[in-house]
Amino acid sequence: xxxxxxxxxxxxxxxxxxxxxxxxxxxIVTHPTTKTPGIPIVVLNTGIIHRVxxxxxxxxxxxxWAAQGHPVVRFDFGGIGDSPVQSDELPPLDANLISIGxxxxxxxxNLGLSRFVLIGLCSGADHSVIYAxxxxxVAGVVLIDPTIPRTWQFFLRDTLSRLKRPVIYRNIxxxxxxxxxxxxxxxxxxxxxxxxxxxxxxxxETPEAIAFLEExxxxxxxxxxxxxxxxxxxxxFQHNYRRQLLDALQKVDFGEQxxxxxxxxxxxxxxxxKHRERLFALLDExxxxxxxxxxxxxx
Amino acid sequence: MNPFFLGNSKRRLFGVYHPPxxxxxxxxxxxxxxxxxxxxxxxxxxxxxxxxxxxAAGFHVLRFDYFGTGDSGGEARxxxxxxxxxxxxxxxxxxxxxxxxxxxxxxxxxxxxTLAVEVAASDPQRIDRVVLWxxxxxxxxxxxxxxxAAATMPIGIEHPHNxxxxxxxxxxxxxxxxxxxxRSEIAGVDIMPHLSKLPRRWFTLVxxxxxxxxxxxxxxxxxxxxxNPRFEQVEDRAAWKEDWPLNAGNVPxxxxxxxxxxxx
Numbered sequence: 001x002x003x004x005x006x007x008x009x010x011x012x013x014x015x016x017x018x019x020x021x022x023x024x025x026x027x028i029v030t031h032p033t034t035k036t037p038g039i040p041i042v043v044l045n046t047g048i049i050h051r052v053x054x055x056x057x058x059x060x061x062x063x064x065w066a067a068q069g070h071p072v073v074r075f076d077f078g079g080i081g082d083s084p085v086q087s088d089e090l091p092p093l094d095a096n097l098i099s100i101g102x103x104x105x106x107x108x109x110n111l112g113l114s115r116f117v118l119i120g121l122c123s124g125a126d127h128s129v130i131y132a133x134x135x136x137x138v139a140g141v142v143l144i145d146p147t148i149p150r151t152w153q154f155f156l157r158d159t160l161s162r163l164k165r166p167v168i169y170r171n172i173x174x175x176x177x178x179x180x181x182x183x184x185x186x187x188x189x190x191x192x193x194x195x196x197x198x199x200x201x202x203x204x205e206t207p208e209a210i211a212f213l214e215e216x217x218x219x220x221x222x223x224x225x226x227x228x229x230x231x232x233x234x235x236x237f238q239h240n241y242r243r244q245l246l247d248a249l250q251k252v253d254f255g256e257q258x259x260x261x262x263x264x265x266x267x268x269x270x271x272x273x274k275h276r277e278r279l280f281a282l283l284d285e286x287x288x289x290x291x292x293x294x295x296x297x298x299x
Numbered sequence: 300m301n302p303f304f305l306g307n308s309k310r311r312l313f314g315v316y317h318p319p320x321x322x323x324x325x326x327x328x329x330x331x332x333x334x335x336x337x338x339x340x341x342x343x344x345x346x347x348x349x350x351x352x353x354x355a356a357g358f359h360v361l362r363f364d365y366f367g368t369g370d371s372g373g374e375a376r377x378x379x380x381x382x383x384x385x386x387x388x389x390x391x392x393x394x395x396x397x398x399x400x401x402x403x404x405x406x407x408x409x410x411x412x413t414l415a416v417e418v419a420a421s422d423p424q425r426i427d428r429v430v431l432w433x434x435x436x437x438x439x440x441x442x443x444x445x446x447x448a449a450a451t452m453p454i455g456i457e458h459p460h461n462x463x464x465x466x467x468x469x470x471x472x473x474x475x476x477x478x479x480x481x482r483s484e485i486a487g488v489d490i491m492p493h494l495s496k497l498p499r500r501w502f503t504l505v506x507x508x509x510x511x512x513x514x515x516x517x518x519x520x521x522x523x524x525x526x527n528p529r530f531e532q533v534e535d536r537a538a539w540k541e542d543w544p545l546n547a548g549n550v551p552x553x554x555x556x557x558x559x560x561x562x563x
Contacts (some may be wrong), residue, residue: 028313047547081344234454235455265456267454
């Protein structure tokens with residue numbers, strides 16, 4: 001890997017690019033400050049937050065990686081940030097996968113680099129791995145809080161964790177809380193049915209969903225993508241232990257390609273600086289471990 | 300829509316120009332002044348929607364990120380209010396040049412509204428109209444609100460007992476640093492002395508009233524007329540506040556259409 005620049009180094013050059021067939025996917029290319037470019041990194045939107053990312057995290061990361069020699073692309077999917085909707089006919093996922101391909105094509109034809117790392121948080125992670133299953137040019141994916149099925153061990157840990165909360169016992173004794181509300185609703189009371197969970201939580205525990213995810217992850221691995229998966233305690237309604245990915249998708253043979261981490265004390269978007277710094281250090285270490293100066297990721 | 304960088308290599312700003320999609324005769328132009336910190340992130344969607352709405356109504360519109368924010372150069376700890384005002388000046392000059400208009404209007408949200416007022420009051424000749432959208436009236440009240448937001452924002456884990464400070468001594472406000480000098484500069488903000496220097500046409504739209512808005516409103520009562528009020532409250536979501544996951548991605552359509560109506 002190229003040596004990072006010192007603190008007084010000139011900031012990397014940043015370029016606005018409109019990607020895609022319609023030239024309307026708005027993105028920023030951060031060019032490396034070193035002579036030999038490392039592997040390009042494509043950063044995907046987190047949910048509906050535009051390409052800057054929560055806490056401007058992706059701007060910081062793009063400049064950090066550019067100083068280490070990586071060209072970095074941050075762009076908005078259609079309908080997010082500054083990119084208009086790309087297709088009225090296609091579902092968002094399909095349209096977004098086409099958009100990722102268009103960005104990768106741009107990098108290949110304009111920067112002359114044909115292997116990429118995709119990074120995404122939450123829905124961005126889901127997009128990353130699904131795209132990697134379809135394009136062998138993806139040499140690596142960084143999956144931060146990807147959506148994975150819950151397992152029996154998840155439910156056991158979740159229940160034990162809930163039982164440790166004093167509020168449970170206060171609610172039982174005082175007749176408050178969602179369990180009592182549900183009982184009152186069931187027995188014909190006028191009380192409305194309480195909300196199920198925090199929001200429309202994905203239900204990925206069906207055989208069909210698990211089969212889809214197993215096939216997706218397996219194809220990405222078979223295509224040669226190295227994987228760094230990071231889970232946080234901030235999404236404890238969906239995952240709550242480090243090895244949940246392996247337990248949930250048992251048929252996937254990750255071989256030596258998966259690097260798995262669980263940051264229990266971090267929230268989903270890494271609000272606190274010390275959590276971001278720990279994540280950034282991990283990403284640097286993973287990239288350094290996996291990259292050669294040619295920009296390829298080793299296998 | 301045309302995204303581009305403006306400014307110079309030392310102070311590069313990211314901007315998005317929305318050309319008018321309808322001819323209004325004489326050229327009319329609007330610069331949008333975004334909020335600060337985490338409020339900038341949450342309001343981006345609404346500011347983009349406001350820009351497309353105004354462009355569809357025939358305005359040249361320029362959105363931009365202050366130095367140290369969004370896609371612009373610099374770091375969050377580099378942000379100063381004086382720098383933000385200089386950035387608004389730069390955006391005004393850029394849009395005057397691009398549009399051919401003689402004057403521009405400013406629409407500012409939260410701290411962006413306060414900055415817009417300061418800029419407009421300093422040189423009212425080149426400003427047509429000013430919209431203050433959920434403006435910050437008193438800096439102290441805003442600083443207290445930032446600390447309150449940092450202590451209560453829903454992040455899915457327990458907040459630390461004391462608000463963390465970075466190794467440089469900055470407070471961490473919802474993922475953004477707040478340096479002592481930023482805090483003191485923001486705390487010193489007072490919008491009231493600037494109002495008398497504003498151009499004739501300005502208007503305040505509030506979705507989430509603050510204590511200071513009451514004082515502000517009382518002070519304005521003498522100025523406005525029933526047909527042309529200076530202050531209006533609409534029942535709509537705040538563009539700059541997100542109580543994840545309950546209202547993620549919310550766009551206050553009513554507030555945006557009211558701003559469009561007042562501008563046209």
